[in-house]
Amino acid sequence: MTPAAPRRPYNFSAGPAAMPEAVLSRAAAEMLDWHGSGMGVMEMSHRGKEFGEIIGQAEADFRQLLAVPSNFRILFMQGGGLGENAIVPLNLSRGGTVDFVVTGSWSTKSLKEAGRYCKTRTAATNAEGGHVAIPEAAQWSLSPDAAYVHLCSNETINGIEFQELPDLKALGSDAPLVIDFSSHVASRSVDWSRVGLAFGGAQKNLGPAGLTLVVVREDLLDRALPICPSAFSYKLVAENDSMYNTPPTWGIYMAGLTFQWLLQQKEGELTGIAAMEARNIAKAALLYEFIDASAFYVSKVDPACRSRMNVPFLLADESRNEAFLTGAKAAGLLQLKGHKSVGGMRASIYNAMPLEGVQALVSYMREFERLHA
Amino acid sequence: MTPAAPRRPYNFSAGPAAMPEAVLSRAAAEMLDWHGSGMGVMEMSHRGKEFGEIIGQAEADFRQLLAVPSNFRILFMQGGGLGENAIVPLNLSRGGTVDFVVTGSWSTKSLKEAGRYCKTRTAATNAEGGHVAIPEAAQWSLSPDAAYVHLCSNETINGIEFQELPDLKALGSDAPLVIDFSSHVASRSVDWSRVGLAFGGAQKNLGPAGLTLVVVREDLLDRALPICPSAFSYKLVAENDSMYNTPPTWGIYMAGLTFQWLLQQKEGELTGIAAMEARNIAKAALLYEFIDASAFYVSKVDPACRSRMNVPFLLADESRNEAFLTGAKAAGLLQLKGHKSVGGMRASIYNAMPLEGVQALVSYMREFERLHA
Incomplete structure (x- = not known):
């Protein structure tokens, strides 16, 4: 069995941000x-x-x-x-x-x-x-x-x-x-x-x-x-x-x-922006639901207006920030550091971020919590 | 004998303009x-x-x-x-x-x-x-x-x-x-x-x-x-x-x-910008000297201030402009049409244009003159 080609890391940069691999x-x-x-x-x-x-x-x-x-x-x-x-x-x-x-x-x-x-x-x-x-x-x-x-x-x-x-x-x-x-x-x-x-x-x-x-x-x-x-x-x-x-x-x-x-994107019956919007809703829901269910991670934003694109969150114990970022990078999850004016973390999950990238982030966050909680 | 790979056409665009192939x-x-x-x-x-x-x-x-x-x-x-x-x-x-x-x-x-x-x-x-x-x-x-x-x-x-x-x-x-x-x-x-x-x-x-x-x-x-x-x-x-x-x-x-x-360019003892400047002088001299020696092509610019980068020239008989441009394109010499406010032709020969490109242009101009003069 040949090993799978290593995937590109998932890049959560707030901008300039990840672009679709097919486009690059x-x-x-x-x-x-x-x-x-x-x-x-x-x-x-x-x-x-x-x-x-x-x-x-x-x-x-x-x-x-x-x-x-x-x-x-x-x-x-x-x-x-x-x-x-x-x-x-x-x-x-x-x-x-x-x-x-x-x-x-x-x-x-x-x-x-x-x-x-x-x-x-x-x-x-x-x-x-x-x-x-x-x-x-x-x-x-x-x-x-x-x-x-x-x-x-x-x-x-x-x-x-x-x-x-x-x-x-x-x-x-x-x-x-x-x-x-x-x-x-x-x-x-x-x-x-x-x-x-x-x-x-x-x-x-x-x-x-x-x-x-x-x-x-x-x-x-x-x-x-x-x-x-x-x-x-x-x-x-x-x-x-x-x-x-x-x-x-x-x-x-x-x-x-x-x-x-x-224009080529499809999600069930949906195409184009409608497909992308459905996917963005699913990506954001996955991440916010995980954060809300955990006492280890915190989102301060009113659920009524949480961004589907930029998800700032904090570690309840901020002394673990550096360890979180270092581990994330090692796991192929890049540019998660929050903006200096807000602190903590920020996952930007624009169109080019696939659902698999958010799943990988949530898996990493779950494992980090298990090891450090 | 394997045939040489076809060269990229020489691109005389005034800008956006040709870039060094190594850079691309x-x-x-x-x-x-x-x-x-x-x-x-x-x-x-x-x-x-x-x-x-x-x-x-x-x-x-x-x-x-x-x-x-x-x-x-x-x-x-x-x-x-x-x-x-x-x-x-x-x-x-x-x-x-x-x-x-x-x-x-x-x-x-x-x-x-x-x-x-x-x-x-x-x-x-x-x-x-x-x-x-x-x-x-x-x-x-x-x-x-x-x-x-x-x-x-x-x-x-x-x-x-x-x-x-x-x-x-x-x-x-x-x-x-x-x-x-x-x-x-x-x-x-x-x-x-x-x-x-x-x-x-x-x-x-x-x-x-x-x-x-x-x-x-x-x-x-x-x-x-x-x-x-x-x-x-x-x-x-x-x-x-x-x-x-x-x-x-x-x-x-x-x-x-x-x-x-x-920084890597060399021309005899010269390196960097000095090498590039020497090459630009040689390229411009080749083209202007050919134009001046011909009654078929005309440069109107005072020789004391002729640009080394942008060489506008006219065909003495402007009814041949379209034929000139069509033949140039077929010969792999692109974007030679002059600016609409000046008319005629313009060869922009920036740093990325090698001497061979100007030689190819002069050869084409000589042949076009021979066929049409």
Whole structure:
């Protein structure tokens, strides 16, 4: 009997994060010659027909995957989530008032940065409880004149996820909703009827760092302040089909391969994002149920808003943290250390993490508890 | 006798441009597992020790390659040259006056964009002659109070290159010199004593699109306007060793592999950039001498400032353009079409283009002339 090839370790990095092995293998195989063109993807003019095919297919596939309506534009940009914290108010605030729903580290940063360009208001915050629950939408204090309302629909560091986007109209606000969906984009469906703009860095669930995806309703394209840099003007980027400046071509290609991989996913009767969402629900349930059943591990997050993607947890006895991480690495379970601002552990279980990876983590956690409890 | 493996086509793209085959092969081989880490480079936390090694080595290698003095910081950013057209004045103009030396498409764009943030002056321009020569530095009209002087040291579209950077002090100006060296960075040495800041998109000579390199003198770090986005503040990026936000990790890795490839180059007694510069001089001389000796092909650029990297040329009879390009492609010579604003042809012969590629181009041009003259 030949021994099985050693599997790749399971990589729980919060981002840049694990990518599907099939996507990486395909990229390696096409590195020196994309589809017989005689060029690798990194070597192509962004204005040539080869790259035109790549970006066109990527955009169409993302639109299909997430059922993005035709009145939204899909933009491929640069600068990441932190860049967008300035780019969004430069494009949408008109220098007026913006409401922020503060639920953790990322929405806090977004609010702070926007203050350079507009008046910022905290419509709701969970800071007092330590960023572990989402304030009920009916209690939010929304301004009558907000240029937009910002929230982070999945807080990567705190492990909090909106399980449903708020219906601002029903709450009496006409403002467009802006969501930072960096760390759970393409892990679940999006109710676009409630969204004006969504942005996300690619490096969690879509592809490599350096690519930023922006999905924006067309009526919001033409509101930029005069000080908005041209390269980051949604209107200019949209008018030039994401080629106002040279786009991050490799990132778009890798995201495109990921979109194709997502479209091929199946889970019972389900396909694409629906299949992926079902799998993500199962993965998260397995891990949270194990943690809740144990006195050795602790999750502090309100079960109503626990993230399916980022699962921070603590060891009840934190003196065992180093031993836990060392053993995990030896067991082929990588990058489990929690963010320094929260401490403890964090398992990021994005789309590319198979159920088997979460099963392996739970087995390791069970065994570690047995040895150390 | 076994036939030789078919060579890859020679790719004359102006950017994104050809990369060294050795670099691409190495990246393909390491795609799923970087140095036994169990992760591909795109899958690593930017704050982990593995990526720390990659970015640290890349920075040290670039510093060695171009002899960057210790009072300059090397920053890895996003947004490309067009992004920097806003980011430079946001960081350096202080809202005052900036002098521009206009020598072609890129410096024209830089001047226009800076107007959002400061008063812009044209210190010199070659527009009247059609962007084919560089105005003599002694004739430039420099402001006494300029926050900085901007020039594009290699105009990719017009094929004009500064063979020497101006000595602003000798011209009576105390302003720092800002150079956009996107399309000839690492093709020749840089006289840093004449430079305050240099920036370049990576996609010509360093790596993939989406990475921007900024080399900035430390005393210029702390001048940003309050409206400068944090992600694009040189001070914040420098203080955080290019990790204020998630950097374009793959681009930094590819640039790092390219820097190592450059350090290994040899040409007679010369090594590194000196070897590469000697080879670039030889490549450009071969092509320009052939064009000048022929009445069939025309270069309009003043021989005193012809670019070693980007060689625009025309067919005297432009009705043959399509036939020229079709035949070139069949001969394995790709992406020779000139920029739409200049027309004709353009051969971009960056570091990754071997002398053999230019020889193959000249052979093809000679044969095409023989058949069509």
